[in-house]
Amino acid sequence: MIIELHLLQSFPTSNLNRDDVGQPKTVTFGGVTRGRISSQCLKRSARTQFTRFGLGEDETGVRTKRLLLATARILDGRTEGEPAAETKEIVREGLRRLGFKVAEKDLTQYLFFLGREAAEHLADYCRRHRDALEKAAAARRDEEKKKRKGSKEKDSSPDAAAVEEARRILSAGRAADIALFGRMIANNRDFNVDAASQVAHAISTHAVATEFDYYTAVDDLKAAEADEDAGADMIGTVDFNAACYYRYANVDLGQLERNLDIRADDDDVVERAAKAWIKAFAVATPSGKQNSMAAHTRPEALLAVVRDHGAWNLANAFLKPVEGTDIMGESTERMLAHFSDLNAFYGSGEIKAVVGASPTGALPLDGADSVASLDAFTDRTVAAALEKR
Template identity: 60%
Template sequence: MIIELHLLQSFPVSNLNRDDVGQPKTATFGGQLRGRISSQSLKRSARLLFQRHGLEAGETGVRTKRLVASTAALLEERGRTHTEAVGVAQSALVALGLGLDKRRPALTEYLLFVGNDAVSLLADYCERDWSPLAADAAARARAAEKKKADSSKDDLTEDKKSKVKPDKATLEEAARILDASRVVDVALFGRMIADNKDFNVNAASQVAHAISTHAVVNEYDYYTAVDDLQPSDESGADMIGTVDFNAACYYRYANLHLDQLSHNLRGDTDLMARATRAWLDAFIDAVPSGKQNSMAALTPPETLLVVVRDSGAWNLANAFLKPVSDSDLMVASSRALLGHFNRIRRFYGDDGIRAVVAASVTAELDGLAEGELAPSRHELVSRVLAATKA
């Protein structure tokens, strides 16, 4: 079973998701430049809301390269010295088959998506195997000193030595520390661990890049700032700069494969139900944080369409292949979205669709049956969740 979420959300002056030169991200679609918000930005914004929408801290995860520092800090609280704790934490990760950053060994080689209890579990492992891990840490420290003294040493050879193949018992320990069967955001968005594919998790949710329903042109704000303590006989600004922005109505799409979510959460029906509600509510509320302190573009979605289906998936972005040009962008975009959905439904049929629920703050939702319209966000969410239990 699949839940599809289609949202229309208009943001005023904003720079929610910047590119490498600080401008709002864009994409060319239908031959026209559109505003864009990356799926990664939207997923992070939703993840940060999961606890607000009913999940416990222990049921959510963290994406980090800083397991060494966090684990070492916990070991220090347990009475270990800082140097010992850092070295043993590094050796523990290497023993578990996880590489360290070559240039900054205080970091892992790549971001790890783990449960919030991974740090305490890793610290417990360090304590249980302290002696061999401490010996390895000392050997690694000596090797590092030797490498500094021998500038001709082959970096590639050193890389190969920095990774080990764990034995069966150590792999079982790694599986316990990296277990994500109760970590909802890992279950939803998946995980790839290059060093051991056994710890990979297939994502239950797919999230599209949001694109504007109309053509956009990025603009910039020229600003000045005056020193409050500037003498009265002086004039002029003490800071001058520019900030890029645009204003756009975005189409957002995400889906949730409930069978995959159930598999990832090992069939825990209670956790799955709460995860499904948290996913739906969090994606409705998700707003990227870019430049919000200076622009406060905190507008909610105004048109919401949710489809519950047994199989298949329809991203409705092609409703906006021809850019909307009406002066009332939200109303025109809503009309285009619903019209496109109804045309596809007529053409392909709706035998696999269990429920359609739509709601809008401002637009008339033409073409939908009366029973498919919800008067509020609360009613929409309730109907969708009820449909998943049918």
């Protein structure tokens, strides 16, 4: 069963997701420039909210290149600071044996998406094989002394036992965010996780122009200096826009269940993960430039669709950009009308439930189950999805 989430959210002056030159991200759609917030930004913003909505810390993952340092600290019995050089060498050798390269500054080659227990599992592996790892590290040091400076280390494939150890260390069976958003490790597809959730880039429903805020900063102690002028000591510009965004995401509950470690018939981790996913996407706001713009808004229109298969992104409702002053009202009408048109043309047999909500009143959509709060919206949607599985 698939849950689709369609949101309309308006942001005032903001620069929530910047490009490489500091401007708000954009895309050309329908022949005009639109504001854009990347799917990666939206997923990150949502992922940090999961523990607010029913998931435990141990049911979420961490994204890091610092697995070596975290593991070495565990072996040294510390929570911060620099681990002993000998300990880092043992962990580095352990990672090599498991098939993972370590780059500069003791960072892993890849930005791993790991379960919370990964460092503990790797530390346990290093303890159990400490003698062998110490000997291998010593042999590697002797070999490196004989090599010409700058020679490259030869790649070696881990044996079957090491692959199983790596699989245990990288296990993400209870990490709901890894189950939802997936994981890719380029040189070993056995450790990849197919994402249960797809997230679209948010785009503005109307044409957007980037604007510029010219600012100055004054030295508070400058006035006391007789030889100084009254001008500012710092000037600059900040890019911003203001836009109403259409946001779309979906989650396949079947894939989510396959990704998660279901431990008993009454294990409710899939239900809790689905509810956390809906609520987190509804309330999460990207953090870009928030200290200077405070663009903390909430969606004005929320539409959930439960279906057996397939997926409908409703962005084409805005292929012709919305114009006028009632941007949110017109955008809502366009989104609901486009959904109704698709339903009428392609048939609604695969659709099992439609739930709508808005802080300003019921969504005007025939056949939708209208609710009056985010909690009710979430509960009604997930219940419909689980009932139809």
